[in-house]
Amino acid sequence: MSSGNFLDKLLDGVAVEWIEVGELISPQRGRRLVKSQLEEVGSYAVYQNSMKPLGYYHKSNAQAGATFVIVAGAAGEIGFSDVAFWAADDVYFFPEANAVNNKYLYHFLLTKQHEISSQVRRTSVPRLSIAAVEKLKIPIPCPENPKKSLEIQAEIVRILDTFTELTTELTTELTTELTTELTTELNLRKKQYNHYRDQLLSFENGEVEWKTLGEVALDFGRGKSKHRPRNDEKLYGGDIPFIQTGDIRNAAHVITQYSQTYSELGLIQSKLWPKGTLCVTIAANIAETSILGFDACFPDSVIGFIANPEKTSSGYVEYLLSSLKTKLEEKGQGSAQSNINLGTFENLKLPFPSLAEQARIVAILDKFDALTTSLTEGLPCEIELRQKQYDYYRDLLLRFPKPTQAGECP
Incomplete structure (x- = not known):
């Protein structure tokens, strides 16, 4: 698939303008909760300084479908929640806006992850200024026609979400199948290894x-x-x-x-x-x-x-x-x-035995050990490959033409 041909068809000749995130949508800072307010099980997850919920709370301050950015601890991490949640004070979240689809913003920020992370100050507690995110320029198709713009953004989100779901399903299926295959093969090789090891070391x-x-x-x-x-x-x-x-x-x-x-x-x-x-x-x-x-x-x-x-x-x-x-x-x-x-x-x-015979035995068993190790490394490599495929298509869909290459909004 050519990125140019695909985007030309999707945009259908409309203009694309690169606008700073802060001009389109204002991030809101979360509010701190003390530890005694947190619950082990509750209605709303609480995000503080990592993508793992710190606990739960009976209220939410961020609506469902919000993109959020962690600015301390795991500073620079980008999240999205399909359900309402509580953002603590080390989290900024983006409420709904008229000009930009929140999930579209999320996918775009993921393409800027390296750039965002490079702005993190490496202090005792890593910190990120939310201004670094607000200054990023995001491509907005047909900004003069918000309805048309949001339709195009929603279509890009739909494609990326579909591919994300497919990637997740494939990864889950792949993990299950490969784990079964690798476990069976690994057990067989271990038995072979143990047999030859014991045989080589029997005198x-x-x-x-x-x-x-x-x-x-x-x-x-x-x-x-x-x-x-x-x-x-x-x-x-x-x-x-x-x-x-x-x-x-x-x-x-x-x-x-x-x-x-x-x-x-x-x-x-x-x-x-x-x-x-x-x-x-x-x-x-x-x-x-x-x-x-x-x-x-x-x-x-x-x-x-x-x-x-x-x-x-x-x-x-x-x-x-x-x-x-x-x-x-x-x-x-x-x-x-x-x-x-x-x-x-x-x-x-x-x-x-002699040093020469010892060296020969070690060389043989080292080869068996290398074969076993290669099996245990196979699964993570396959999963990483799936993630790279998602990253490729995400970047392809968000690789918009420069403003001078675009047409006019109908």
């Missing part, structure tokens, strides 16, 4: 040397968190990554993200482990393993293993321990909170 006595982790490590022991209480705020908020059991459980082979940091005081009472350290959980989530992608500290509920490169690698040991995960979990059952101790690993005898 007969006499074929290889059986050693403890301490015998093949440069450093091997529990993490440190000496300070009490452990939740002392002075320990946190610095620049030193602090890895916890959940970070290890959620990582895919290599830890690339963390949710907490230590301060200098936190570091002093702990221990900094280098990038490449194998982390093994011994409490809460037993025998979860992953390798540090950066220097980090961790508590005594995690074991650190630094491989002696002349004897083994962290990757090989991780695959060994993952093949024994079920047995290790069984050792930790029976207490209020499942856990195992360092001694379990200190006494564990594991097979260590």
Whole structure:
């Protein structure tokens, strides 16, 4: 579809004028509610500083079908509500106007999202001046004939809404179908992976040397968190990554993200482990393993293993321990909170073939791991593609000719 041909047919020769939003419609600022006034369930959603309702209230101050802009917190976010709602003081909403369709305004502002976001002041609480939105110029077809103008705007809205609904339906259907397919395929690949991993790591006595982790490590022991209480705020908020059991459980082979940091005081009472350290959980989530992608500290509920490169690698040991995960979990059952101790690993005898054979096994299992990871990433990519299709058609419908290219209003 040519954008020029489509718009020519839609406009049918009428003039298009680019007018500042503030000249067409005046945004109204919401009014603050105190927390005690909010209800968990109520008639009208309350929007304050995000697109997620802060709570509910028994009154509304913004009518159904209103476009609104958040100016603090999630500053620059654009919303539209099909039902009446309460706008708090960090929200500006646009009431009905004679010259512009409110949903048309919403779709147009979405095309200016990047421009609006660039005006947000990055302070402790990000803020946007509503004047940045009011100064944006919006294309108004046939402004001298409001009835004709609103008809054209409504038709553009109808097309975009239809496409939005279609995109939502397709995304929902796609999510359901792909989730089922990916889950089935993922389970199959995991079974294949586990089979080949266990087969590759199965050795007969006499074929290889059986050693403890301490015998093949440069450093091997529990993490440190000496300070009490452990939740002392002075320990946190610095620049030193602090890895916890959940970070290890959620990582895919290599830890690339963390949710907490230590301060200098936190570091002093702990221990900094280098990038490449194998982390093994011994409490809460037993025998979860992953390798540090950066220097980090961790508590005594995690074991650190630094491989002696002349004897083994962290990757090989991780695959060994993952093949024994079920047995290790069984050792930790029976207490209020499942856990195992360092001694379990200190006494564990594991097979260590030659370094060349270890490297070959790791290379094979890394490929299986990559295949599994590619499956889990497939769904988000498909959903993102659907969103890009919507953005394309929205921009196509709102790409009006310059004023000098337009005709006259009938």
